[in-house]
Amino acid sequence: MFSLASFSPRVASCILAGVVTLQGQPTPSPDFEKLAFAPRHAICYRAPVPLQIDGRLSERAWTAAPWSDLFVDIDGTKRPPLATRVKMLWDDEFLYFGADLEEPHLWATLEARDSVIFQDNDFEVFIDPDGDTHAYFELEINALNTVWDLLLIQPYRDGGPAVHAWDIAGLRTAVDLRGTLNRPADRDEGWSVEIAIPWTMLAEAAPRRTRPRPGDQWRVNFSRVQWQLDVRDGRYAKRPDPKTGKPLPEDNWVWSPQGAINMHMPERWGIVQFADQPAGETATPFVEDRNERVKWALRRLYYRQRDYRAAHGRFAQDLSLLNVRDIQVEGLDFKPTVQVTDSLYELQAAGFDGATVHLRQDGRVWVTRAQPLRGAGAL
Secondary structure (H helix, E strand, O other): OOOHHHHEEEEEEEEHHHHEOOOOOOOOOOOOOOOOOOEEEEEEEOOOOOOOOOOOOOOHHHHHHHOOOOEEEEEOOOOOOOEEEEEEEEEEEEEEEEEEEEOOOOOOOOOOOOOHHOOOOOEEEEOOOOOOOEEEEEEOOOOOOOOOEEEOOOOOHHOEEOOOOOOOOOOEEEEEEEEEOEEEEOOOOOOEEEEEEHHHHHEEEHHHOOOOOOOOOEEEEEEEEEEEEEEEEOOEEEEEEEOOOEEEEEEEEEEOOOOOOOHHHHHHHHEHHHHEEEEEOOOOOOOOOHHHHHHHHHHHHHHHHHHHHHHOOOOOHHHHHOOHHOOEEEEEEOOOOOEEEEOOEEEEOOOOOEEEEEEEEOOOOOEOOOOOOOOOOOO
């Protein structure tokens, strides 16, 4: 469950005014038993000067920044036919994203802010600053530079909801089209997206309620929605399923594979580490936080608890009922415990470097560390 007290008054008022739940029928737990925990990771370097947001990634800071790996299909099993990649930068005011999308048919229709942008081809950003899978941000943008920004209190699987009244104050976006929009008669090259998100907004859900420090790591992912199109009467139209007449399902291509057709599993997002130096100088190594592996081990138990409750009407009070012994964490003696009531539970496991990792029934995961006694010293 979430508490309005955990948000600033501005965000709390948005929640009360604009909560919308988009979830439909309950979805089964993804089959993660055969899925390795291997999130993609990247370094976000400093922008030496503020960027001009014009959609073109030609400034020196952008050209020095490394491209991400090419996007893959959302379940990680196929290579998309069109290339998509992204860059990241940051400074004291903004977190910047730049994306390049190969596209032979530039198409977009939605012009009103907060339209359901993924009904067009789009580019999407997902950010969970503190990595607890709750209170995370989503931003979608199409080739008309129309945006949809929303706050998720928690994933839809855990009850949502989405807060559509939440807008990113000070957001700057631009697109640059390499071709002509909505003109089927020619062949286009693609489009690029440039986004600047103020830290004043992201800090709402960030550790310490502020912009990151060098070395901090945030959970982030990117998605590209791509519809199959036909040309009818000189205009683009979504390709119908010959059996139903409804549009064929959209493709979803992502930076870090989700393992299921569902972006709202923040535990599957990639990991971005912030560096203090500009891109092009000495490369900053990525430092793995091994407690992310402990979180993933507990997440597997979370999904097993969901399935157990669906089958038995209650949560398992004995982890042996969830076959806990077949879940292992390399380099750690993984021995989780659980506390259960009729409707709640909390999993705990000792992690690395003196950490304890927690995960509860609504999916929230967090890490605590024992605090040394104040004034303790030699006698």
